[in-house]
Amino acid sequence: MPSRPLIRAGFLTLALAWLALLAIGPAHAADDAAARTLLAQLREADFSGKTALIEQLAALDHPRIATALKALADSRLYYQEAGNRVVIGSGDGADIAIEDAVSGAALGQISKRDLDRITTNNRLRTLIENRLASLGLASADPEQRKAAVEAFLKNPDPTESERLRARLSVETDSEIKELLAMSLALADLASPDAAVRVQGATTLGGQLRSELRGPLTKMAAEDNDSTAREAARIALARTQFRLQLLGWAETLFFGLSLGSVLILAAIGLAVTFGVMGVINMAHGELMMLGAYTTWLTQQYLPVNWSLPVAVPLAFLVAALVGIAIERSVIRFLYGRPLETLLATFGVSLILQQAVRSIFSPLNRSVASPDWMSGVIALGPLEVTLNRLIIIGFCIAVFALLWLALQRTRLGLEVRAVAQNRAMARAMGVRSARVDALTFGLGSGIAGVAGVALSQLTNVGPNLGQSYIVDSFMVVVFGGVGNLWGTMVAGLSLGIANKLLEPWSGAVLAKIVVLVFLILFIQKRPRGLFPQRGRAAEI
Amino acid sequence: MRLPAWLLSDRAGLALLTALTVLAIGVPALNLLLPTDHPLHLSAYTITLIGKYLCYALLAVSVDLVWGYMGILSLGHAAFFALGGYCFGMYLMRQIGARGVYGNSELPDFMVFLNWSELPWYWYGFDQFWFAALMVLIVPGLLAFVFGWFAFRSRVSGVYLSIITQALTYALMLAFFRNEMGFGGNNGLTDFKEVLGFSLHADGTRIVLFALSALALAGGYLACRWLVSTRLGRVLVAIRDSEDRARFLGYRVERVKALVFTFSAMLAGVAGALYVPQVGIINPGEFAPLNSIEAVIWVAVGGRGTLVGAVVGAVLVNYAKTWLTGALPEVWLFALGGLFVAVTLLLPRGLIALWRRREATA
């Protein structure tokens, strides 16, 4: 005597074959009337009746069925006595908006009291979800098919696996194929045959979807077959390993993003300190000015447009302030680095207080444009867009600066003055002008960095102070006068910080990195990539 | 009694010592002998304020010793000041005993608050005055020695050294902000009750603390003045002006630097230790890089490499600060910033130079 499930499976297969015939047949668009009749019957039907009706509805190839079934699962499907029709309601409160379940036509607002809710329960909901999934599975839209498989993954039903297998044989989209295979393997875990279960577990090993871990963990613990348990364990270990890799990739990404911020903050300093030998303690405040410029542009421009405008504007503002500082203070102090340090620190205090007096001591909130918010997937890694954009921005700024120093006349003069001021002057370079412009360039980049910072931290009068120690550390670590060194230093410090954070916490990580730097500078006072030779000794 | 030649020739120093003696005797007298409604009566608040200035002045002297004479611009000297302060603050904390909010005779309030069950090992001994007093010297001294030993040996100098001293104090600030460090985190150490059994709120105690500050400043000044008038002082100047020359003359520059740096840090520690009972609190904000750099500007204003200038600068700038932050708080940072710029550009040798020039022309 055949077992009952087998019989059921047989009927199901028959029904499916019939359905398939229907689907292929000329009655392609089952008319609305059939849908209306079936929906109307839902009202009176008991649980088993509803089950059958749902199956029949799902079998109809009608574009509104999915919506209607979804509404039923959400308890938003109503019978309206007045029109003798089934409607879908939306909204809360006593009055809700309704639309015709079959035609989708809006029917205005109506009091809930005039409606008769079609009841449902959780088992029906599960059924609906599965049928909806199946419906989706056949859809021409890959997004819907994908959603259907996803639904199956969340809510595995072994009875559906045939349908999945059928779909797999005709599916063309590689991503959906992968999902289908995964779903089938997941279904295999429930197989009575240990060999099939082992096969399923092996297929699932290394997959990162969180839905898969529960069944595998259960299998590793509870399966009565030892090979199956072992297979599940191995599969979990592989998943674990890939998760770890992913974790590292994530840390690396966070490190890169912090590193780009450090580079952005330090690179302007690398110009003024590295190329000119000027210690500019007001560098952080120039970044602050850049951030405030961003804030100001947002007061006059829509947020989405403000950043592209703020970047050149911040460059200009910071560069002009920088040139003013150079002309009024620093140029009198060339060759006296310690005095320069003190004087520019004074300037930084003045700028801070100026901002405090003009804009208030409170933090200003700078909005993020839409195109910078959200998450995108890089393979299995999901990253926030704003961090990604800042990494790209950092690369762009670095590349531009590099080109400016290597390919332009000013860059040539800057490098000449940096190497041998007297000689450059003898060759007709106007060193005073070059000094001012170089300082302007470094300051301008600080301003641009401020635009980036405004997207990450609070914009307030103290913004600059919190970055100044870090930026100096980056420049010194990389080797003064070496842009690539600054880059490598910024990235490695960023990554080191993020690597340390999980086990030490953010503050301690920062302390550890600082202490490391202090020790490092004592070991290699000239940084990672020192400038060599006799000229560098001076 | 005959004064030694090195002191006799130091006229500005003698003036300073005289002024300190007058202060140490006169200020308590004006408080104790005059009735409170007398116009010349000095309140305990004013005395404490002047006492605070004297502590700052001692810090400035210690900065001047390394910067003015040895050419090391330390942007982290406030760290040694704060460490000295914390050491003494720990003693004062233990003195509170069971009178804290939680009434725990063993643990300071903030530890009870953090649910700590026992005193961390590094708090042992701080219930003893002598131990705390020793630590006031040893902790800043040891940090300075270790730091200096490595930094000077690898010939880190100039702005690089300034930057890493700043990083040092910054790292310490971050560390002391953490509750887990066991130094009260954000709030630091406060609510002190008494020192050696004398209430910190009593006028008498305040006067004694004030007198001790004056004494410490005088002592610190004399020690530094003597040091710079010895041959070692000339070695310091040689190191400042031409490190290579000193080295090729056979001096182990890095050791001299480490020694003097350590001594200077100890002076700063003493200043911090006297500061804390007078202001009644020590918190991680004292490690802020701005504090160290402010101490440098006191020295610059007064005139570096003169020691007396450091004292004059510290007192004048801090007096201006007290006055401005009270009267025109918005203006203070403008004034301080402007002072930095003006002194470096217009008055690189400080106020003392002005005075000396006037004396020379007179």
Added chain:
Amino acid sequence: MSELISEFDAAGMHPLVEPVDASHGILLYLEDVSVTFDGFKAIDHLSLYIGDGELRCIIGPNGAGKTTMMDIITGKTKPDTGRVFFGQTIDLLKLDEPAIARAGIGRKFQRPTVIEPLTVLENLELAMSGAKRLRGLLSTRLSKAEWERIAAVLERIGLSEHGDRPAGILAHGQKQWLEIGMLLMQEPRLLLVDEPVAGMTPAEMERTAELLKSLAGEHSVVVVEHDMGFVRSIADKVTVLHQGRVLAEGRLDELQTDPTVIEVYLGVSDAQH
């Protein structure tokens, strides 16, 4: 730790390493020394011997390695290969700058390097050997013997009148002499003198020549100099350095007719520079 303290006990000063043993008549040995900076061979298998009490002049075009050679002898630069000995026994490569200075090698820099805010007397006092231990360092006055030593050197460098003046206000030539005087206070066996007469008047040059000649015998003196006239006036033996190695060695009048030397000074090398 105890080692540390004992080192500090002497204000970080090693006692004199050991007496120099120049019993073979040679005071300084440089053998097969090479040093490279970023691929540039500053010193290339250089061998050089300085006799005890000798006055030797070293000449050579720019970049010949003269200053680098001085750096190696005084410990500022460590060579990649080769041996540098002071006398028979002292391996200079194992010592750092102060230790080498204490072993008895004094160096005068190209630019006069005296401590300008200090008086001439104080500069000499600073350089005085035996004063560098902690106890000596912490004294504020001079003993009679020390006074006499300083006075003798002041006399010798012709600055007796200027003892109490700050070194910063001395004339250029006087600063050079003071620096030589500071070397003498160190009581060195070997003096390395880099371009002593650059920027001097003829009269000052003449006095410098007298001074250096008077030092020879008692000390070994190595003078690096560009000025041929000055070299002729003091040296009996001259070494020509070129591209980091010894090109020729001998008496100046012999060298001046040596074709390779002439080429280096007047021919190819000029075209290169």
